[in-house]
Amino acid sequence: MEASTTIEESSNGWKSHWELLLAIAILFAMLTLEYGFDYVPAFPFSxxxxxxxxxxxGYNVLYLAWRKAIRADFFNEFxxxxxxxxxxxxxxxxxxxxxxxxxxxxGEWFQDAAVDKAKRSIKALLDIxxxxxxxxxxxxAQTVNPKEVKTGETIQVKPGEKVALDGELLSEKASFNTAALTGESKPDTKGKGESIYAGMINLNTVAVVRVTSLYQDSKLSKILEMVQDATARKSQTQLFISRFAKVxxxxxxxxxxxxxxVPYFFVETYVFTTWFYRAxxxxxxxxxCALVVSIPLGYFGxxxxxxxxxxxxxxxxFLDVMTNVNAIVMDKTGTLTEGIFKVGEVVAEGIDKQELLSLTAALESQSTHPIGIAVVEHxxxxxxxxxxxxxxxEITGHGLKGTVLGKQVLAGNTKLMKKFSISYPHEIDAIVYSIVxxxxxxxxxxxIIVADKIKEDAAQxxxxxxxxxxxxxMLSGxxxxxxxxxxxxxxxxxxxGDLLPEGKVEKVQALKDSGMRIAFVGDGVNDAPVVALADAGIAMGGLGSDATIETADIVIQNDQPSKIVTAIKVGKLTKKIVWQNIILAMTVKILVLGLGAGGIANLWEAVIADVGVALLAILNAVRIQRIKL
Incomplete structure (x- = not known):
């Protein structure tokens, strides 16, 4: 009996509850007559x-039992x-x-309510x-459905509105709430030319955005598809329980x-109805049912x-996979560092520091090299x-040469200085970071020392x-x-360091061959092969390439390395709750099975035990959705 089938089929029949409530009312009235007034209607009225x-x-149960029986599926709860x-x-x-x-x-009513809530909470969280x-x-200005907007068109987002499509900010500056994508509600200020994604909420000024992706291709649409697909992919524990239930x-x-x-052959006063009742x-x-519903519900949570x-x-x-990981392999740029070059230290000799910066920036403004851009922005x-x-x-592989304010300026690496026979302090050669x-x-x-800044939470x-x-x-090119x-x-x-994509693959394969369970975290196109090779591939989704995000098993939306640890914690917490439910259900069932076979437990006690265990397991599974990490 497949857990997902049970959920899907059982949730089709309990949408209206008046029939069940009426049945309970009739049962309560009859029990009152029988035990309160010692009156039992004669057959056939009773x-x-x-x-x-x-x-x-129970017409729903009978109907589902019949549907399964005609498919020769007799071993199911219905x-x-x-x-x-x-x-x-x-x-x-x-x-x-x-x-x-x-x-x-x-019990089915409560199960369906819990499953529906879990599905709704996931969809409502993302389908915004x-x-x-x-x-x-x-x-x-025209108000249209986002599906009708083409790439290259310009949209306007007013304060308080949600961005409907991915695009590039044309306004000079705007602040957005990115909680839907990143889980972080703090404002994120974007400048002209920066990427804006569907699902962000504009906070304080009218923003003009040029659309770069169609509605169905937006990052948020892809996220929603990922989560919807995720609920259909079973964990090893779920697969085990499905196989277990079939046996x-x-x-x-x-x-x-x-x-x-069997007691007929061993009990002298064998009475068929007594032993049939015990059966x-x-x-x-x-x-x-407690197992096959509460377990997938725990994973939904x-x-x-x-x-x-x-x-x-x-x-x-992949929740299960993360609980077994014992090695985290990470890319450097964009994963542990911000992926954006920043000016660190400026050293001037025989010239004012500001003048040095001004002359260098004027020359570097003619370049598209990331280091030159970092100097200009600084x-x-x-x-x-x-x-x-x-x-x-531009002198390829060396740097730039030009005239600024009547002065000849050279800006580049030490090879440029050597090319023009210009002496410089030899301690510069020992600097490991990029240098101009x-x-x-x-x-x-x-x-000028230019370095890629380490992310704030990387050390933590x-x-x-x-x-x-x-x-x-850490593996890096x-x-x-x-x-x-x-x-x-x-x-x-x-x-x-100094690794090509195939070099990263070799390193990860060597770790796997040594018996390590690996999660690889990356963001660039060159990381996609390694992400696919790892036991769990994790992509940084904010700045990450589409290829890596598509290949990855797990996507971290706000690019924070600390979320890797959170992913492990979520996996372990989920597995803990799922196994609590398995142990609870099996312990109670084995106990009451023994009591029932021995004639100590009756049908009332059996059903209360069964429904009680199911409800406890469901409540325990639902609890995960309210936990704060």
Whole structure:
């Protein structure tokens, strides 16, 4: 019996509850007459009254049992309940037969409500795409459905509105709430030219955005698809329980038959109805509904909890994988560092520091190299708007040469200085980070250190991984010296630089061959092969490439390394709750099965035990959705 089938089929029939409530009312009235006034209607009136209540309470169960029976599927909870209750009617235990069906249906009612809530909470969390958008066209502003907007068109987002489509900000500046994508509600200020994603909420000013992706291709649409697909992908625990139920249920049927007939050969005063009744008790308590519903519900809750923390698991199976990971392999740029070069230290010699920066920025403004862009951004375009560079020449692999304010300026690496026979302090050669060496009028004038800033929570994340006993490894295509420096700063166990994509694959494969369970975290296109190779591939979804996000098993939406630890915690918490439910259900069932076979427990006690265990398991599974990490 597949857990997902049980959920899907059982949730189709309990949408209206008046029939069940009426059945319970009839049962309560009949029990009051029987035990309060010592009055039992004569046959066949008692059969008609109880039979009506039975059908009102259990027609859904009977229908599903029949549907499965015609497909030769007899070993399921619906068929089990039908046999047990019809058997109770056959021996005249009408009230107990109705009670078993009514309480079972109440349990299904609660199960369906819990499952629906879990599904709704996941969908509501992410499916926040607005159904209209303001498009700025030649004939004025138009309000249309986002599906009608084409790439290249311009949309307007007012304060308080949700962004409907991915795009590029055309306004100078705007602040957004990115909680739907990242799990972080703090404002994120974007500047002109930066990427804006569907699901963000504009906070304080009218924003104009040029659309870069169609509605169905937006990052939020892809996230929603990931989460919807995730609920269909089963974990190893779910698969185990599904296989277990297929074996467990026929065994229970066989044991029930043995309970009914074997005593005939050993008991002198064998009474068929007595042992048949005990077999019915055995069948009722053996119903595996608590397992097959509460377990997938626990995983739904785990996926929802992760989503609220800005982590998207593409399948519940990856929740289990993260609990077994003992090595985290990470890319450097964009994963542990921000992926954006920033000016760190400025050293000037024989020249004012601000003048050095101004001359260098004017020259670098003619370049598209990331390091040059970082220098220009540090100085500010407004500062150099009246300072222009002429006769600019790019010397491949070395740097730039040009004239600024009548002075000959060189800006590049040490090879550029050597090329023009300009002496410079030799300690510069020992600097591991990227460096811009500047010469003015053929004389060394200073240097600028440009580095990729380490993310704020990177050190905390690595420390927590070590606390969990997880080995940390960093792989990067950057210079080995830079990689070693970052690794030393963060206390990473192993680090390797100057790696091509195939080099990263070799390193990860070697770790796997040594028996390690690996999660790889990356963000670039070159990381996609390694993400696919790892036991769990994790993509940084904010700045990450589409190829890596598509390949990854887990997506971290806000690019924070600390979310890797959160993903592990969610996996372990989910697994803990699921196994609590398994142990609880099996312990109670084994106990009451023994009592039922020995004639100590009756049908009332069996159904209360079964429904009680199911409700406790459901409540325990639902609890995960409210936990704060």
């Amino acid at each position: 059969l008609i009254i109880y039979g009506s209540a039975y059908l009102l309470a 068929f089990l309940m039908s046999v047990a209750t019809i058997g109770a009617f056959a021996i005249g235990s009408y009230s107990e037969g109705v009670a078993v069906m009514a309480f079972y249906s109440i 795409r607005p159904d209209q958008v303001t498009v700025l066209r030649a004939d004025g 467990y249920t026929p065994i229970v049927f066989a044991l029930a038959l043995l309970v009914c007939f 019915l008790v055995f069948l009722v308590i053996s119903c595996p 785990g996926i929802g909890l992760a989503s609220r923390n800005g982590i998207l698991f593409k399948g519940s199976n 100085v500010g375009k407004d500062t150099i708007k009246d300072v222009s560079a002429t006769n600019v020449e 060496v500047i010469a003015v009028d053929k004389k060394y004038a200073g240097h 994340a690595i420390a927590q991984m070590h606390t969990m006993g997880i080995k940390t490894v 950057d210079k080995t010296a830079v990689v070693k420096e970052v690794a030393s700063t963060l206390s990473i166990d192993e680090a390797y």
